[in-house]
Amino acid sequence: MVYEVVGSKDKAVAIIGYGVKNPRKLAKRIMKKHKNIKSVLHKCGERTGTYRLHPCKLIIGDKNTEVIHKENGYSIKLDPLKVYFSPREATERERIAKMVKSGERVLIMFSGASPYAFAIKKKHSDVYVTCVEINPYAVGYANKSVKLNKMNRIKNICADVRKVKLGKFDRIIMPLPETAIKFLDSAYHFAKPGATIHVYTFNNSHNAANHEIANICEMFNIKCQVVGEQKVLPYAPGLYKFRVDLKV
Numbered sequence: 602m603v604y605e606v607v608g609s610k611d612k613a614v615a616i617i618g619y620g621v622k623n624p625r626k627l628a629k630r631i632m633k634k635h636k637n638i639k640s641v642l643h644k645c646g647e648r649t650g651t652y653r654l655h656p657c658k659l660i661i662g663d664k665n666t667e668v669i670h671k672e673n674g675y676s677i678k679l680d681p682l683k684v685y686f687s688p689r690e691a692t693e694r695e696r697i698a699k700m701v702k703s704g705e706r707v708l709i710m711f712s713g714a715s716p717y718a719f720a721i722k723k724k725h726s727d728v729y730v731t732c733v734e735i736n737p738y739a740v741g742y743a744n745k746s747v748k749l750n751k752m753n754r755i756k757n758i759c760a761d762v763r764k765v766k767l768g769k770f771d772r773i774i775m776p777l778p779e780t781a782i783k784f785l786d787s788a789y790h791f792a793k794p795g796a797t798i799h800v801y802t803f804n805n806s807h808n809a810a811n812h813e814i815a816n817i818c819e820m821f822n823i824k825c826q827v828v829g830e831q832k833v834l835p836y837a838p839g840l841y842k843f844r845v846d847l848k849v
């Protein structure tokens with residue numbers, strides 16, 4: 602993708618992809634064509650670090666890159682320079698929200714600015730959602746968005762999910778494809794009997810993703826079955842983001 606847009610029709614930021622040639626020329630064209638785009642950033646590397654952020658340079662426009670992104674009827678406040686966010690994952694958030702059942706207790710590990718929580722709560726007002734995220738900027742924005750969306754029963758906790766004490770959940774979402782499998786033992790610990798765990802991973806095929814997860818479960822003595830899978834998005838040549846659904 603040449604560039605993506607985060608924000609709303611009032612204020613948005615365009616983010617030009619890593620490796621795009623002549624980003625300044627493109628940035629000027631984008632600003633001229635889309636009056637809501639107030640800043641253009643250029644990714645200058647792959648996502649990195651614990652917070653999974655793209656190193657980015659401001660090419661043109663306002664230094665203040667904080668926006669309110671709108672998708673599927675809810676708002677997510679964030680600064681793409683400080684917080685992970687991908688507008689391309691909106692469809693996946695909808696898929697997850699459709700699987701949630703009335704009254705469930707849902708845990709979102711690695712919750713970022715909590716877009717999964719808003720997608721779920723938009724469909725199910727009676728669900729309890731707990732979000733755990735290590736980046737304090739993301740948690741600050743998540744709390745602001747809870748107010749913006751006038752939603753309740755969402756708790757945003759700023760912590761390393763390995764170190765936090767929580768109760769048990771009916772559904773656990775693990776949207777950290779680089780390393781989520783290393784946290785499967787923690788997810789299992791938080792799972793009620795019969796719970797569903799949605800774990801994301803990068804791989805080249807459904808089969809390879811399923812085997813990878815099944816092997817990790819065996820290694821950690823995690824008693825669950827693979828009950829579903831989803832190819833989410835292409836990530837790199839020959840590599841996709843997959844979701845594997847586990848039943849405890």
Ligand SMILES: C[S@@+](CC[C@H](N)C(=O)[O-])C[C@H]1O[C@@H](n2cnc3c(N)ncnc32)[C@H](O)[C@@H]1O
Binds near residue numbers: 711713733736760761
């Ligand atoms: C790939 S991002 C996904 C964010 C969000 N769920 C979304 O879809 O927009 C993964 C997030 O996990 C957070 N994270 C990484 N390690 C963590 C840990 N040990 N405990 C809690 N959060 C963590 C990062 O800061 C980052 O925001």
